[in-house]
Amino acid sequence: MEPPTLRYRxxxxxxxxxxxxxxxxxxKEYSRKGIEVINFGIGQPDIPTPKHIVEEAKRALxxxxxxxxESVGILELREAVAEYLNTRYGSDVKTSEIIITPGALSxxxxxxxxxxxxxxEVIVIEPSYPPYTxxxxxxxxxxxxxxxIWMGSEEGFRLDLESLENSITNRTKMIILNNPHNPTGAVVxxxxxxxxxxxxxxxxxxxxxxxxxxxxxxxxxxFTSTISFSEWRDYLLYVxxxxxxxxxxxxxxxxxxxxxxVIAKLSNLAVNIWSCPTSFVQKAGVIALKGPWEPVKExxxxxRKRRDYMVTKLREIxxxxxxxxxxxxxxxxxxxxxxxxxxxxxxxxxxxxxxxKYVVVLPGTAFPDKxxxxxxxxxxxxxxxxxxxxxxxxxxxxxxxMYK
Numbered sequence: 057m058e059p060p061t062l063r064y065r066x067x068x069x070x071x072x073x074x075x076x077x078x079x080x081x082x083x084k085e086y087s088r089k090g091i092e093v094i095n096f097g098i099g100q101p102d103i104p105t106p107k108h109i110v111e112e113a114k115r116a117l118x119x120x121x122x123x124x125x126e127s128v129g130i131l132e133l134r135e136a137v138a139e140y141l142n143t144r145y146g147s148d149v150k151t152s153e154i155i156i157t158p159g160a161l162s163x164x165x166x167x168x169x170x171x172x173x174x175x176x177e178v179i180v181i182e183p184s185y186p187p188y189t190x191x192x193x194x195x196x197x198x199x200x201x202x203x204x205i206w207m208g209s210e211e212g213f214r215l216d217l218e219s220l221e222n223s224i225t226n227r228t229k230m231i232i233l234n235n236p237h238n239p240t241g242a243v244v245x246x247x248x249x250x251x252x253x254x255x256x257x258x259x260x261x262x263x264x265x266x267x268x269x270x271x272x273x274x275x276x277x278x279f280t281s282t283i284s285f286s287e288w289r290d291y292l293l294y295v296x297x298x299x300x301x302x303x304x305x306x307x308x309x310x311x312x313x314x315x316x317x318v319i320a321k322l323s324n325l326a327v328n329i330w331s332c333p334t335s336f337v338q339k340a341g342v343i344a345l346k347g348p349w350e351p352v353k354e355x356x357x358x359x360r361k362r363r364d365y366m367v368t369k370l371r372e373i374x375x376x377x378x379x380x381x382x383x384x385x386x387x388x389x390x391x392x393x394x395x396x397x398x399x400x401x402x403x404x405x406x407x408x409x410x411x412x413k414y415v416v417v418l419p420g421t422a423f424p425d426k427x428x429x430x431x432x433x434x435x436x437x438x439x440x441x442x443x444x445x446x447x448x449x450x451x452x453x454x455x456x457x458m459y460k
Contacts, residue, residue, distance in 0.1 A: 075422035094446030096434040097416040101303040106351040112343040116336035127327035129156025133338045136345040145284040152316045156333045160297030160310030167293040172197040176229040183423035203427040212379035213242040230262045236269040239433040240388045241381020246280035256291040264293045271301040274360045275382040289315040302344045362436040369447040385437045392430035413449040
């Protein structure tokens with residue numbers, strides 16, 4: 057029983073951890089015992105941070121750039137972010153409309169806690185990145201789930217805009233859009249982004265756009281950034297960061313873009329939460345955006361080859377339906393036929409796969425709410441030899457269960 061002085065607030069009791077980190081911890085435990093674990097659950101590039109970025113961080117440390125910075129981030133980095141967005145997406149972002157955050161997740165948290173009140177409804181496109189739901193629950197807001205529709209292994213996933221619009225009530229405050237989409241690897245087409253802005257305008261709803269995978273476009277497909285719309289200031293809170301594009305997950309560097317008066321308000325809250333982003337990491341962020349970009353392009357090309365290889369291997373397994381993701385570094389195959397034949401759920405499948413074959417995959421239920429219940433997420437952020445070995449173990453596991 058808890059001591060009477062250590063009473064949690066009610067909203068924290070319902071918060072769940074992230075299964076990806078739970079599986080990571082278990083994988084490390086097996087590894088410490090000398091067992092080779094193949095980890096398809098990891099949500100980060102396996103490529104080291106490019107050397108020129110690392111060197112810039114070292115230089116900043118050597119130069120004593122280790123004190124507090126502005127709470128919104130150093131001007132040099134905000135200028136670099138504005139230049140990147142304006143050059144790539146034809147936007148008109150000003151430095152006063154940017155706040156630098158300790159990771160993109162902090163930007164998401166800052167946006168949600170600043171705009172959502174208890175009882176507000178937030179539309180979450182499922183399957184979804186888990187913190188969207190958990191932050192909403194912590195605030196006391198109510199997640200309303202709209203599914204990505206599974207169209208099969210040829211067409212993949214489609215955003216159900218009709219269902220999304222029908223889910224809006226007079227309590228709806230926010231729509232969270234993750235594009236490119238984790239975990240499915242889908243890219244929402246330009247016409248749907250345009251329609252989403254029309255919906256936001258019609259109903260007076262905020263769009264919180266998380267575009268952290270915007271550089272992981274693996275196909276010749278059209279990607280339209282929400283920041284490219286001329287009316288973005290009226291409806292948009294835009295989040296991006298450095299973790300994926302520059303393989304800087306542990307550096308914790310992201311940013312939030314919104315109209316100037318919003319950033320001014322949010323900076324007052326940010327300074328009371330984290331004071332400022334890490335000083336020398338911001339210097340590294342400047343160099344990351346300025347380039348050279350060749351290491352990023354090489355990484356994307358490598359990941360495209362890995363995706364193609366993994367898709368080929370998975371399609372050789374009876375009962376697995378896989379669509380080649382158009383973006384991110386994930387595949388989200390359906391194993392509905394296998395689960396039905398075995399009469400087990402996807403969580404049991406993933407648990408047994410780890411225990412018997414030492415292969416980590418994430419069950420689709422790790423991505424709220426229910427749309428992922430027949431799916432697994434596999435990251436191809438590991439080398440071809442490990443992919444080959446892991447998929448072979450995966451196939452052996454299914455054969456043993458199905459045909460024993």
